[in-house]
Amino acid sequence: MRDLSRELLDWYDIHARAMPWRVGPRDKLAGVRPDPYAVWMSEIMLQQTTVAAVTEYFKRFIARWPTVADLAAAEDAEVMGEWAGLGYYARARNLLKCARAVVADHGGQFPADHAALLKLPGIGPYTAAAIASIAFDLRHVVVDGNVERVMARMFDEHTPLPAAKPVLTEHADRLTPNERPGDHAQAVMDLGATICTPKSPACGICPWRDPCRARAAGTAPELPKKTPKKAKPIRHGTVYLAQRDDGAWLVETRPDKGLLGGMMGWPGSDWVDVADPRPTGSPMRADWIKLNGEVRHTFTHFHLILDVMVAQVADTQADRGFFLPRDQFRPSDLPTVMRKAFDLAQS
DNA sequence: GAGGCGTGGTA
DNA sequence: TTACCAAGCCT
Numbered sequence: 039m040r041d042l043s044r045e046l047l048d049w050y051d052i053h054a055r056a057m058p059w060r061v062g063p064r065d066k067l068a069g070v071r072p073d074p075y076a077v078w079m080s081e082i083m084l085q086q087t088t089v090a091a092v093t094e095y096f097k098r099f100i101a102r103w104p105t106v107a108d109l110a111a112a113e114d115a116e117v118m119g120e121w122a123g124l125g126y127y128a129r130a131r132n133l134l135k136c137a138r139a140v141v142a143d144h145g146g147q148f149p150a151d152h153a154a155l156l157k158l159p160g161i162g163p164y165t166a167a168a169i170a171s172i173a174f175d176l177r178h179v180v181v182d183g184n185v186e187r188v189m190a191r192m193f194d195e196h197t198p199l200p201a202a203k204p205v206l207t208e209h210a211d212r213l214t215p216n217e218r219p220g221d222h223a224q225a226v227m228d229l230g231a232t233i234c235t236p237k238s239p240a241c242g243i244c245p246w247r248d249p250c251r252a253r254a255a256g257t258a259p260e261l262p263k264k265t266p267k268k269a270k271p272i273r274h275g276t277v278y279l280a281q282r283d284d285g286a287w288l289v290e291t292r293p294d295k296g297l298l299g300g301m302m303g304w305p306g307s308d309w310v311d312v313a314d315p316r317p318t319g320s321p322m323r324a325d326w327i328k329l330n331g332e333v334r335h336t337f338t339h340f341h342l343i344l345d346v347m348v349a350q351v352a353d354t355q356a357d358r359g360f361f362l363p364r365d366q367f368r369p370s371d372l373p374t375v376m377r378k379a380f381d382l383a384q385s
Numbered sequence: 386g387a388g389g390c391g392t393g394g395t396a
Numbered sequence: 397t398t399a400c401c402a403a404g405c406c407t
Contacts, residue, residue, distance in 0.1 A: 080403085081403065083403090084403040084404095085402090085403070086390090086392095086405090087391090087392080087393095087403080087404095088394075088402050090393085091392070091393065091394090091402085092403090123391090123392075123393095124392075125393090126390060126392085126404085126405085127390080159405095160406090162404060162405045162406080163404085163405090165403085165404075165405085168403070180403085182402095182403045182404075183401090183403070184403065200386090200387095224403090227403055230403090231402090231403080236400085236402090237395090237396080237400095237401090267399095267400085268388090269399095296390085297390070298390090298391085335392090336391085336392085338390050339388075373392095374391070
């Protein structure tokens, strides 16, 4: 097994992808060490999210809050606004909770300990292993979607996920070396992201081409098997965009739990399975005008079609939400579905 | 343990 | 256009 990890590390030394949060093999030779805060930030952002989507968000967060203490001292609304558009907003809420826990309980330093990391908000089995491994070079088995795919192919494992997870983890464990476990973890993930891709894997240039059983069997493109997903239902709703004469917008902060939790948004109706031609959920009396067109947006588990109502109001009395002054309103603070409604109203 | 939880890119 | 997919966590 040592030979396999050696082959992979040799490949990684040459092909490691450059990322703003990554300390590459050459930098390490020069004595550079990873910043655990940056490693943690990147790993939270990368949960179910592509490198391309994360890169600019990561740079903005680190520039605005250079240390975990800076982040812990931030206002909730600042962090949620900066996260807007990246999705899975529970990550942002847990990001703040975690930063505050690190300051309060760990003296402002991320613990170099897998079990302690696992106790922090938003850090699960993957992220705890990734931080321990990448930031502190401790040997832990890092298993994300890339690793699952690489292992399923290396060992031609046809059991569908998630049932196959334990056996794939055992395979990953046996391949993890004692030396440079952090680089090894990043190498497997880079391999999965660039060569052992979900579709059309580039087996011809893979450093593990020879030992890979799925390549020998010709089954690599169809692995890993996954249990089929449910079809997404279509839901319907209405949002209300009221602008006061002085330019302030009527917005609300959504409840901390549930969809888009803690994010700013437009007041409106519940989102239901059957379209109701009559708008409901109005936050205040006004001469509402229904816009032509609609907002279409897809969440993890349903499609959404929104009607958009607009009104110019003088009255500042609203049943829901609050008026946010024009100079404090930034569309980029809105989650994407809410920004789509704003864009429709502006067009 | 199965489902809730975003978004943008890609085929 | 539709469906799938990406460095998962929480309940």
